Amino acid sequence: MSEISSKYIIVGAGLSGLTTAYQLEKTGETDFIILESRNRIGGRIHTCDGIDLGATWFQPHHQNVSNLLDELELSRFHQFSKGRSVLVYSTMAPEHYFESDSNTPSAFRIAGSSSKLIQKLAAPFSNRIYLETAVSEISERGDALSLQTNKGIFIAEKVIVTVPPKIATRITFTPELSEVVMRAMDGTHTWMSNAMKVGMTFKRPFWRNKNLSGTVIGQVGAVTELYDHSNFEDNTFALMGFVNEGLRDYSSEERKERILDYLTKYLGKEIGDYLSYEEKDWSQDWNTSCETIKSVYMSPAYGNPIFTKAYMKGRLLFSGAETSPLYGGYMDGAIYSGILAAQKVCE
Template sequence: MINTTKYIIVGAGLSGLTSAYELHKSGEKDFLVLDSRAKIGGRIVTENHIDLGATWFQSHHTNVNAILRELNINKFPQYTSGSSVLVYSSMAPAHYFKSDPDAPSASRISGGSSALITKLAQGFTGKIITDTTVLQIEEEGNYIKVSTKDKTYIAEKVVLTVPPRIISRINFFPELPTNLIGTMKNTHTWMSNAIKVGLKFKEPFWKQKDLSGTVIGQVGAVTELYDHCNSDNNDYSLMGFVNEALRDLTAKERKNKILSYLSKYLGEEIMDYTFYYEKDWSKDVNTSCKTIKSIYMSPTYGDSLFADTYFNGKLIFSGTETSPVYGGYMDGAIYSGKLAAKKLLDS
């Protein structure tokens, strides 16, 4: 059976859902969103109030702030009061410091980052098809044929919002330009090498000890940790990033090292956690690939090749890695999603 629609958006992450939201808002109803995952959201994942994917944004991220206002979703500042911990040497005691209260503060989304995903999609959930991996995209005259394992879709235009490296797995007929394929394969996928950890507690013991919950580890098991209590301050957790050197350990060994490290710098109360979560994004086949590369400096995103259209204007690239504005951030995903929708609506 062949399914026909005007537009297809590949990827139900923040960029793809932003495009779909803009189409829906404009009155355009003839579109579908296809996603390989079982759930929408892409690299925005909130488990039991803990954000294991995209988390923070700042005041200069105008696209995030604007869409939160439009959707009537609240934000709140990242908690930084009290002493933070800098671990700079395994041979020296930790350095305790306090954040500058006048420094720009990062913000979080009330209800977790997934609250944005839920609100964006609520008007067109029936147009989202999950557990659907695109295998082939073929130009056929004035249309594009999109093939999955068991279905074929025909559309006038297609927007690709998943990471460029993941897009390079799709078979294209005719083939895309060689320089574009090379750029896709060499564009780092945001979060693809990260391991995140989250712990929940009955009480925010670190606040009671005048600690911010922030740990910056230049050595050791955890590279960054932050307070992750909710906006109502009645759900208590810590969340951060694990040293990638622990990836090859067993889950039990890694957990023991993380808990031992945090106990040393925040206190034995760490062992009183009620829930423990890990998310190794390198194991996520829809985000990472077999040969991941750790990136410790901000990679370059928004290559000009992604601004072009292909298949005679019928194939559009989007997604945070393609954005010339804050690429790799939620802001870049929203910017690119709005831009892709504009390209569709203006055509």
């Protein structure tokens, strides 16, 4: 296979990588390509049957998401929270019901799913995205960088690596990056890498008819968090949430049975009348997880300044949600880091 050359190569077609490309495209810089190891774009934004099994929400103060949605003419809407929510303290104690605080601004969702943002971002340069193209080595080659992949060799003046830092440690860098940099990469937790999400669609929102919000927060049980996941038009109804990590070792059918039994107890037997059932275990996603599965109950420290520097004679840059100094780990951080990367690569 002949070599393919481009001025800029972006490694990863997640939100950060696509934002970098979008920003370059806006300035008139079209000499770039994107290499993505998955068979789809979006990274940890992944939607199945209208259910966001990856990144889902953003907050009112996440201005980078809001600004980008406005620019792309995409709508947003508040997470549904009207009615009573369920808090499960213990399997030995009765559940507690509480009303949501209507004075507290709720999180936003993107109309049409989070993947709508991905599709709109990528549309202008979709023909410059190489799917199922995994980078195994990045090496110096004169005044350029050479990228070895399963699809052949790619050459670029500059490279922006936007995959999570820990995942990027799988890449061989020649000459080697310093031990300090590699240690920082390996020590950066990949957001969602230990998460498992589940979602179900329904013909009608039966929980709302019972004055339930669809929110179930469980300190014990099969599901740790559950929320109403109905669409923007409010004509397709769904529930979506996070599965207790203790169910990871069960078969998919056993896990489903335990989840449905658990939710039946708090929402009603109608839970069994689902139209579709989807789940995603991110710990089994090779592109997301390469670490020992462990619980992460607080947002890890992101935005290590070591990722703001350029390496390999100024030709290698890092970007991504985990590298962002602002709202690291969130969609807002991914967008912000993509904006910064596009600015830096053109300097």
